[in-house]
Amino acid sequence: MGEADIADLFASFGPVRTRRLFGGLGLYADGVMFGLVIDARIYLKTDAAFAADLAAAGAEPFTYSRKDGRQVSVGYWSLPEPALDDGELAAALAHRALAIARAAGAPAAPRRSSRR
Known part of the structure; x- marks a missing residue:
């Protein structure tokens, strides 16, 4: 899958x-x-x-094998098959993933000092 394919699939999502x-x-x-x-x-x-939700739609987790043979999952799941042919569904799922990624990378709220 190349960049042009990705751009076409996510056209409704945005750049x-x-x-x-x-x-x-x-x-x-x-x-x-x-x-x-x-x-x-x-x-x-x-x-x-x-x-x-993605698992219920038939998606699978991204995993990789470590050198010691253990399988590692890193919090990414495949785009379900129906979304590959439906740009609106792909866009909706991408919006949800983007919101999750933003929340995961959001800076922590400033701590209130206990000193007065």
Whole structure:
């Protein structure tokens, strides 16, 4: 899957920039990474609720094998098959992934000093 394919799929979402990452591509909107493309599959950033929704739609988690043979999951799930042919669905899922990515990268609220 190339950059032109990604732009077409997410046209309803808005501009998506790509950057080479881990032998694949990182997907960015407004400077925030919300997805990956690895081995021609699109994966979106998730939280527990979004991961459950994607799993119910037939999506699979992105995992990789460590040198010691353990499988590692990093909070990205594949774009469900129906979204690959439906730009509006792909856009809705991308918006949700972007919101999750923004929340994950949001700075912590300033602490109130206990000293007076």
